[in-house]
């Protein structure tokens with residue numbers, strides 16, 4: 194499992210002849226949208242083209258990136274995620290490109306950047322829309338030359354071979370109009386564009402995901418809960434999930450901790466989720482497919 198994600202394992206012969214396991218990251222879901230995404234991931238994984246993944250917060254942009262990496266020829270090399278929103282500019286520059294000893298206070302030794310450690314693998318630039326214009330310029334230069342300019346280094350740097358996948362929940366075209374995202378960088382990154390739809394637009398996936406997270410959080414005898422009642426599943430399926438799959442995952446994790454019986458009932462759900470159900474019940478929304486209400490662990 195990678196981050197709670199289902200993987201199927203197959204084996205393949207490595208160049209030195211040893212059998213190496215190869216993990217194949219799969220998306221959970223049975224909606225037409227997830228089926229189409231799965232096919233797109235398979236197609237894209239075979240190429241080396243840059244990919245831009247867009248979608249609301251928590252829809253599964255990172256798992257799509259991991260799936261692309263896991264199904265392509267770079268699968269046995271590093272997948273290096275970098276959160277471009279999480280670090281101040283100077284630290285992000287060092288995180289990506291590395292630095293040489295003494296280049297700034299605290300740089301006690303040479304340190305490779307993620308682009309270097311991901312040589313022959315994949316770099317995942319998460320929240321790329323949060324990069325400053327200066328960092329965007331540095332990234333563009335790297336994409337054009339493949340050459341690493343470490344912080345504090347003179348002269349030309351090592352050439353690395355890295356597949357670049359970027360993701361954002363921002364509207365980059367809008368940012369270009371506002372002058373906060375470079376148009377030339379946008380066209381470099383946006384060779385293949387994958388849109389991950391919000392969970393409310395693929396409600397058939399909710400029961401499958403809910404049961405998967407339940408199995409995950411109750412596994413190894415950690416809980417007495419064995420299922421979700423049909424009424425509770427209906428409420429979960431009809432809620433709008435503004436935080437998408439990540440919110441669903443968190444809700445199931447919280448329920449597993451707080452519910453003491455064997456079944457998660459509608460009374461255990463937050464008033465927000467139940468209130469949504471009540472509104473939609475009056476509008477009689479149809480849920481496409483029936484779902485299992487119990488599961489077995491292991």
Ligand SMILES: Nc1ncnc2c1ncn2[C@@H]1O[C@H](COP(=O)(O)OP(=O)(O)OP(=O)(O)O)[C@@H](O)[C@H]1O
Nearest residue numbers: 196198220221249250251252253254255256438439
């Ligand atoms: N189709 C799916 N199958 C299984 N797990 C999923 C799926 N989609 C999302 N998840 C899980 O939901 C959580 C959120 O997904 P992920 O981190 O990929 O979303 P994101 O779009 O990158 O979110 P953010 O915008 O917050 O960074 C993760 O734990 C991920 O494993």
Ligand SMILES: [Mg+2]
Nearest residue numbers: 254255319360
């Ligand atoms: Mg993410």
